[in-house]
Amino acid sequence: MEDIRNTGGDRHEDPRREDFRDDELASARAASIAAELAEEHPADIAAALDEEEPETASAVLASLPRDKQIEILDLPDFDLSGDLIEALPVEEAVHLIAEMSADRAADLFRWMEEPARSHLFARLPPATQAELDRLLAWPEDTAGSLMTTEFVTVPSSWTVGETLRHLREIERTRETIYAIYVLDPESHRLLKAVTLRRLITGEPGQPILSVAPGHDPITADPLMDREEVARLISKYDLLAVPVVDKDEHVLGIVTVDDMIDAIIEEGTEDAQKFGGMEALDEPYMEISFFDMLKKRAGWLSILFIGELLTANAMQHFEAELERAIVLTLFIPLIMSSGGNSGSQATSLIIRALALGEIRLRDWWRVALRELPSGLVLGSILAVLGMIRITVWQMLDLHDYGEHWTLVAATVGAALVAIVTFGSLIGSMLPFVLRRLGFDPASASAPFVATFVDVTGLVIYFSVALVILHGTLL
Amino acid sequence: MEDIRNTGGDRHEDPRREDFRDDELASARAASIAAELAEEHPADIAAALDEEEPETASAVLASLPRDKQIEILDLPDFDLSGDLIEALPVEEAVHLIAEMSADRAADLFRWMEEPARSHLFARLPPATQAELDRLLAWPEDTAGSLMTTEFVTVPSSWTVGETLRHLREIERTRETIYAIYVLDPESHRLLKAVTLRRLITGEPGQPILSVAPGHDPITADPLMDREEVARLISKYDLLAVPVVDKDEHVLGIVTVDDMIDAIIEEGTEDAQKFGGMEALDEPYMEISFFDMLKKRAGWLSILFIGELLTANAMQHFEAELERAIVLTLFIPLIMSSGGNSGSQATSLIIRALALGEIRLRDWWRVALRELPSGLVLGSILAVLGMIRITVWQMLDLHDYGEHWTLVAATVGAALVAIVTFGSLIGSMLPFVLRRLGFDPASASAPFVATFVDVTGLVIYFSVALVILHGTLL
Structure with missing residues (x-):
């Protein structure tokens, strides 16, 4: 793609072309595709262009009637506009941009890279330049950046x-x-x-x-x-x-x-952020492998480094672990329950904040709902967990030792505490992030889980120290 | 609210009203509110009615000009319509429904409960009945159920x-x-x-x-x-x-x-499902505490029961744990890394499926992208993890024993395997769910994490058995 951009739209300079004969063939083919597509809906023509090589696509576009060209370039979700405009001769590109709707032209200049951007901008009529300057001045994702001036x-x-x-x-x-x-x-x-x-x-x-x-x-x-x-x-x-x-x-x-x-774009960004990564900004199958890795590796590494604190917590309690190995059996169970309840709470609050159902000042109302929710949900899981330990012990499926009732009590009490903590943290994090000027959707499920994992271990061992003191510990 | 519904809209029968004097006062107040609101935008009148008690709101609505009444009831996101219609005298309700847009009237009957529903439906003009029957026949969330017949x-x-x-x-x-x-x-x-x-x-x-x-x-x-x-x-x-x-x-x-x-509704449902719960179907601050618990407790319990398998896996490897307690230190770290990479992959694929960017038949293309992604991401985390162990050992912050290099190698190899496995499982689960006729969004972050946790433990201990055989194990 790069080489096409750099030729500034003059297709005869493309080193891949062997001679003019090829070029003539290509333009004949473009004209016949254009004739075939001319009566289609602009969105369908756009979809068809998307299937072609950028070079062919721009040749087809150039062969279409002028009003069709404009209609296609004006489609708000036509991602190819930038490539096509850059592949056209400059004079033609200037004509099209001047006639395009101003918001789409502004999008185009937001997308283009230097030096092509300045090169093209300098050749626009002064009135179009002034209009675009006004639109491009507004920060991304504001009403100003989305608006058009043709009303x-x-x-x-x-x-x-x-x-x-x-x-x-x-x-x-x-x-x-x-x-x-x-x-x-x-x-x-x-x-x-x-x-x-x-x-x-x-x-x-x-x-x-x-x-x-x-x-x-x-x-x-x-x-x-x-x-x-x-x-x-x-x-x-x-x-x-x-x-x-x-x-x-x-x-x-x-x-x-x-x-x-x-x-739709906002929904995609939020979903990806909530999944614990940077928003891709491009469709999954279209983004390059390396770009996708960059968007995923950053957050994954940050979460990993946060999660390294669990190793510190575990090391801190290594003596207790050695004395009561039975405690380790329930670590994954307890940690994940905290993470899951946190993920539920955070997804509820992120969405409610995004829809404007709740505002920053409602944080205490939410806390007052999540505290009892967490206690009830934690109690349900505690009962399930204690039943599991009792049944396994009674049926001789596993021996949790002579103090198995105390172990069950530890697991139960820890579950109530950690699920309550998870619900509270999960619901409050989006508020904290928004207050600090970040997108609440960054309080992703993995982020909340990491936060709850580290503190969850400390809670679990603290509860164990209290309940098992004098027996196992 | 129930008692209002059951009085069939005849407000004089309400047992809470002490005498007719109160009623007159109330209707005078309603008329004055109505006069104040009459010139507002219908959406703003709707918002104002939402603040009032259902009884007052229906009295205010009744005092507004007929065309305003219709405009308000026709607002697609006006949740109060059902309550208001039920609080009105039947003849008035019938008139309004016949004049409302057909899709909103159909929504109303979808929402209403028996016997009020049949009671009201029976009194509608035959033409309206036939029109509503046609609309109500289509399954929920299809074009048929969303359409209106006033074109x-x-x-x-x-x-x-x-x-x-x-x-x-x-x-x-x-x-x-x-x-x-x-x-x-x-x-x-x-x-x-x-x-x-x-x-x-x-x-x-x-x-x-x-x-x-x-x-x-x-x-x-x-x-x-x-x-x-x-x-x-x-x-x-x-x-x-x-x-x-x-x-x-x-x-x-x-x-x-x-x-x-x-x-917007679809986005909210997907976000909540992805957070590991049933979609609420109501705004967070409006849903009753008990209803919210029901929507959360179900999935949380299912995930907990799935996660109980981690206790089985741990029990299975208890002998190894006792011999090499150092292995337990990294269990939370390794488990969460698998869950996080799975959460990233699943959020990408759920959204791409929802937007139609990829189709069911593209599953192998996705698998071929996620396999190398997982290997690279896992390798990055493996390097971070091994650096952490080496630094702590070298600086005497913690002693991982004489075989610490083998422990580091175990953690590294397990991370590569588990992150790769997490990315693959996370990306394939949405396809499997859609293939089975479920919503791909049900492949929530907690669901994927639970899946990966259990298998992750088995992977971790298997890797340890291979690498540490003859030394620690």
Whole structure:
């Protein structure tokens, strides 16, 4: 791929090409693929391009009608856009970028690497440059970074008929025309959001405000997190939400289709983080083997180093272990129970925080629920564990020694303590992480388990020292 | 809440009410709340009703204008609808249900319990009954169960102008008018889907097909899973997807706002399952303490019983443990490393399966990636583990005995084997579960960890028997 990028789109310089004859054949093939695809849905053309080599794909794209090209590049989940744009001759790339929707063009420049990025940016028309600069200024995953600037505004002095005529003229150049933003003609502040469905029911001669809803428009702040924007769109069933600055001027809009992609991406990132790794940012089968290893090895090593503390804890209690080897038999059981209860609690809280069901200040409410939950769940496991020891002892399946009742009591008491501790830690960690400015989803199942494992061992041996003092220890 | 349901909505029978005076006061209060809320966005009115007692909320709802009532009940994530409908007098409930969107009314009947359900259903107009019966027949989480029947169809013989006139008349009664389905006038088969934005750009005298896209309409099968529907809507950036039967007759449509709620719900269910529990189906702070315990205790007990096998494995190797107590020190470390690598692999594969990035038949491709991944990741941890043992031994922080190099080699070799095994098991379990008809997300982090813990112990002791044979063992 690299060599294609570096040729700056001039395909004749590619060293792999043997002569011009090959090139002509290739472009004939591209034209015939393009002719075949032209009537398909843009998303299906995109899927077909995805199957081709980047070089063929860009040749096919170049052979398609201009409006199809734009429609394909505007697809929010078309990952190939960057490769295709880079493989095109610069003048063609510049034309396409100027006509693409601004949010997708901004995505493209976020994705591109230097020097190709600056090279292409410098050749864009000044107006496009300024627009992209404004969009690229917002931090990733905020409303500002997701928004596009192709929206429809009309002054509140217009009529329904004037607005409809205006929409007919500009339809092609706007990301959506289903939401029309009505501005104060003087201050340009946002007054109302009118939907196209209500607009077409209006009388042409009536003022546009006659079809506006009673309530104020729902708006987003440019720095609002994409999760928050998703909540707004979902709560109010919007097709687009306007992003406004402090003076209520519309900066852009975030549309529902971009939002769906953002929600799915967010879900994938959270799932991977919760699994104990960095988010891949690429589909599993597409990411390179080495990149995937990098994303996994980092967290796995950190968790391993944390887990090394269990060896320290064990060493600390080595004398007790030698005296009462029977205690070691239940170490995996007890540790994993703490980890499992912690994993349950943390997955509940991460998701509830992500959906806005609970907020940072609710931490004590959660603690007050998790404390009794942990006690009850721990007691259930304690009963199961003690039954297991009793049954094995009674049926002579294993001999836990003359003090087997005390061993059973140790295991039971340790389970109650560790499951309660696990539930509390698992539920509080996401709050702590968010408070410190991290993503709560980083409180992954393995992270919580590691945390609980180390402390769980200390709890287990401490309980044993109390209960078995004078007998085994 | 139960007593309100059982009074069938006749509030005068409520035994808690002392006299009619209270009732009058309450209804005056409800009317004043309603007047205050009337101009708010329906979603905000819904949020305000959520704060009130169900009785007050239903009185407020009853005092609102009829179209606001419908708009509120039609909100896809308004959980209170069922309670409110049940608290209303039956005649009023029947009127509202007949006017509500059909998919929301179907949700309501899915949620309601007998005998209230049949009682209310019997009083609905026959046409509404038939419509609901059709919707309720589809299995949960399929396109059929998510769809609504309020969509717009026009015969292909109509003009743009006729279609627009028709839309103006029916706008109020349709879930969306942004997608217009053009049918063959004879066979009523679906020919094209026209968007409202393209429609308004058309010449009124032209046939409707003049503004139709070249490609065939994107459709869903009524039995299609909601994840699949979400992928269609996301891939093609649709505002609604028509659900068609084998003869290409439109049965209903699934709209993008319903889909967003479905995607978020699906994400929550998957996150909770992956955390090792049953999906709650209710927000964390709203579910009752006892219901939450039930959802957690089941899986926690199953995992505990699975984990009891670790005690069996340990018992089996008790003789070895007594001879080489040093081996116990690294049991937590080795077990958790297997669990962590398994958790990473399973979270990657569950998500990739959910997004359709990989299919069942790709299992061997995944296995061929996870095998080398596990070997490399295991080797990294092995090196870290052996460095740790060497440093502690060299600095006299702990004495691992005269055969400490062999102990280090045992730990290293076991880590490579267990991490490889964990990655393979973690990545293959979701495939096995899907093949058996279960949700792959049930291959939770704790489930994989339990699986790997038991086998990990056996691997560890087997490696030790080979390497330490003749020295420690």
